Amino acid sequence: MKRKQIVLTGGGTAGHVMVNLAIIPLLKEQGWTIDYIGSKQGIERELIEQIDEVTYHPISTGKLRRYMSIENVKDPFKVIKGIGQTLRILGKTKPQVIFSKGGFVSVPVLIGARLRHVPAVIHESDITPGLANKLAMPFAKKILATFPETMEYLPDKKANWIGAVVRPELFEGDKRKGLLFADLLTTKPVLMIMGGSAGAQKINEAVRSQVRALTKTYQIIHLCGKNNVDSSINIPGYKQFEYINEELPDVLAATDFVVSRAGANSIFEFLALQKPMLLIPLSRQASRGDQILNANAFEAQGYAKVLEEEKLTPNTLIESLEELNKQAPLLKANMEKYQGQDATEKVMKIINDTAKK
Numbered sequence: 001m002k003r004k005q006i007v008l009t010g011g012g013t014a015g016h017v018m019v020n021l022a023i024i025p026l027l028k029e030q031g032w033t034i035d036y037i038g039s040k041q042g043i044e045r046e047l048i049e050q051i052d053e054v055t056y057h058p059i060s061t062g063k064l065r066r067y068m069s070i071e072n073v074k075d076p077f078k079v080i081k082g083i084g085q086t087l088r089i090l091g092k093t094k095p096q097v098i099f100s101k102g103g104f105v106s107v108p109v110l111i112g113a114r115l116r117h118v119p120a121v122i123h124e125s126d127i128t129p130g131l132a133n134k135l136a137m138p139f140a141k142k143i144l145a146t147f148p149e150t151m152e153y154l155p156d157k158k159a160n161w162i163g164a165v166v167r168p169e170l171f172e173g174d175k176r177k178g179l180l181f182a183d184l185l186t187t188k189p190v191l192m193i194m195g196g197s198a199g200a201q202k203i204n205e206a207v208r209s210q211v212r213a214l215t216k217t218y219q220i221i222h223l224c225g226k227n228n229v230d231s232s233i234n235i236p237g238y239k240q241f242e243y244i245n246e247e248l249p250d251v252l253a254a255t256d257f258v259v260s261r262a263g264a265n266s267i268f269e270f271l272a273l274q275k276p277m278l279l280i281p282l283s284r285q286a287s288r289g290d291q292i293l294n295a296n297a298f299e300a301q302g303y304a305k306v307l308e309e310e311k312l313t314p315n316t317l318i319e320s321l322e323e324l325n326k327q328a329p330l331l332k333a334n335m336e337k338y339q340g341q342d343a344t345e346k347v348m349k350i351i352n353d354t355a356k357k
């Protein structure tokens with residue numbers, strides 16, 4: 001029988017790795033040999049290198065910045081180097097298909113794939129395609145989208161709306177274990193604060209300035225991002241973690257309310273688990289505004305409350321949380337009606353159909 005060989009890519013932030021994490025167990029079940037091309041230092045390396053039977057290949061990669069920087073001059077050379085490295089990896093591994101979850105590391109990989117005539121499937125989880133995916137689109141055979149709204153931004157012939165992929169282990173959390181892990185055992189509701197996979201400085205500051213007031217009502221699990229733990233704060237009922245991985249399902253099971261950035265993966269996870277959420281999307285100054293669109297779409301469906309980052313102050317945070325508390329039964333009722341099927345099987349089918357026979 002012919003060997004089934006796939007290369008996965010995607011990284012930069014955890015949001016660009018999650019779909020890959022969800023499909024890896026299924027690819028293994030189906031007998032695929034899996035290689036992963038990622039950056040040297042991105043979070044994808046940490047997340048993927050701990051998985052058995054997946055070979056991680058670090059390559060050189062560059063990023064296009066929205067501001068003037070000497071790096072913008074150096075980065076095209078890094079991308080060219082990354083293409084060369086990709087060509088060598090693809091020459092050795094000879095995959096029948098490539099699956100990309102986006103992020104800048106995926107650009108040299110997809111160019112390499114085109115040069116080696118390997119068909120590629122790419123995935124976009126935000127409403128509007130990110131720059132890396134836009135650059136990669138001409139090299140892809142199929143483009144998968146989480147939001148139906150994304151279809152208008154994609155070339156018709158390649159586009160497939162599949163819905164959200166949510167890691168199955170997130171449904172298997174144990175509330176008691178989550179409380180024990182965070183050392184929280186009172187009867188107050190649990191508020192989980194997540195500033196996306198990298199944390200969010202502005203959210204961290206607003207929460208910390210009100211931590212005494214907030215802990216009167218809630219016990220707080222604050223996922224604050226790498227190097228963002230403030231060890232000077234020692235208040236019962238307020239627990240900080242940089243990033244959690246295998247404990248996340250238990251922590252989510254223990255969570256009653258969420259305050260979060262509006263990264264696409266996170267918000268669909270909260271929706272699937274029916275967690276009332278206050279979303280504070282990354283502002284247009286700091287991004288292309290994709291999270292604002294994600295958050296507004298969720299608010300329009302009645303799944304979330306939105307607080308714009310420009311309006312975020314310690315006071316508006318408290319007021320919005322009071323409002324979230326009031327609206328929680330309605331938000332939950334709307335989320336219960338959400339019929340979105342997990343799209344993991346669809347991704348698997350498209351990968352199998354696209355692979356070179």
Ligand SMILES: CC(=O)N[C@H]1[C@@H](OP(=O)(O)OP(=O)(O)OC[C@H]2O[C@@H](n3ccc(=O)[nH]c3=O)[C@H](O)[C@@H]2O)O[C@H](CO)[C@@H](O)[C@@H]1O
Pocket residue numbers: 013014015016018125126194195196197198223242243244245248261262263264265266267269282287290291
């Ligand atoms: C600053 C930035 O570029 N943000 C983008 C990035 O966000 P980001 O990387 O934050 O992506 P998402 O919010 O989509 O996903 C974060 C993922 O990390 C997981 N998680 C988070 C914290 C933690 O401690 N443990 C953990 O496992 C969440 O469960 C989720 O699955 O990719 C998203 C998806 O393309 C985009 O919508 C965001 O705009």
